[in-house]
Amino acid sequence: MENVSDQHYRFQNLQEKHMTFNQVFEHIVRFMRSRPTGNYRLIVGTDSQVHSQMTIFITGIVIRNKGKGVWACIRKVIIPRRMLHLYERISYEMSFSEEIVSLFTAERKEQLINIILPYIYQGASFKMEGHIDIGAGSKNKTRAFVEEMVNRMKVIGVEPKIKPNAFVASSYANRYTK
Template identity: 60%
Template sequence: MDAIKFQNLSHKDMDFEQVFQHIKTFIQQEPISEYKLMLGTDSQVHPTYTRFITGIVIQRVGKGAWACYRKQLVNRQMTTLHERISYETSLTEEVASLFTEPHKNELIEIILPHIYKGATFTIEGHIDIGSGERNRTRLYVNEMVARIESLGMEPKIKPDSIVASSYANRYTK
């Protein structure tokens, strides 16, 4: 099995431990802040394949962010909406599973001494679906939200799922 690789504009071919170190360093630089670790996937169907991008964003609310993404190709057009949304959610779940309890505890330990000074840490799973009446994905909201919640993440759907619908979307084209 190939190792999962991530990249951003500054770094190519990062493994998960390198990504984790970037996140940890980012939090250590300013531990008295509100942090959101956000994960999400978007896809784009191309003529001979479907491209999936899973983003990892650590946001220091109001004070910047660090981000990277993973690219995966499926060698066919995935035109069935439910299949594609479900696969996007599976890829987000896969990346979320890399953040093991020891990883999460390491990040929490940085913030814990500062919670009475306003420091916070949340983990969100961003799903590229919406519940609006005219949104074709609304049929799958409950199913995908339940999957994200089952991992202990706070689910976010459109318009709040910025990692899936904005950051990852940028790299699917």
């Protein structure tokens, strides 16, 4: 069943276009149920690219079972102007990630945890990460924003990852911003 707030979210991957968030969530559930003893990481991350007339934001949702496969999709948002200020783009990226993370309500997270719960003592695990396309290196222009963006991710209950460990934002989502 699709709720009203779900209707303005559209996701896609190579197999399917125009998925609602509920459909995305069902894919994640099926993926986890196929191997309930897995080590799962549910990862959300956003990247952006400025083009001549617009700025494209891509948010990736990835469910990864370590060593056993992955299911992923993206959400594309186009802002019809060139966003040239780095802080503004990074802030938008965070907002889009936060928006998608918020769709994983406590009930939905509990549903995912309950899939692996009977298998915890056999090594099953589940965690949720937020990948932020920023880095702390001395030559990285985004280093000034690391503390703020990491704290924003922590506040919403998601483990933050920055470059070089933020592959969903810096690699997967990045591929679709071009």
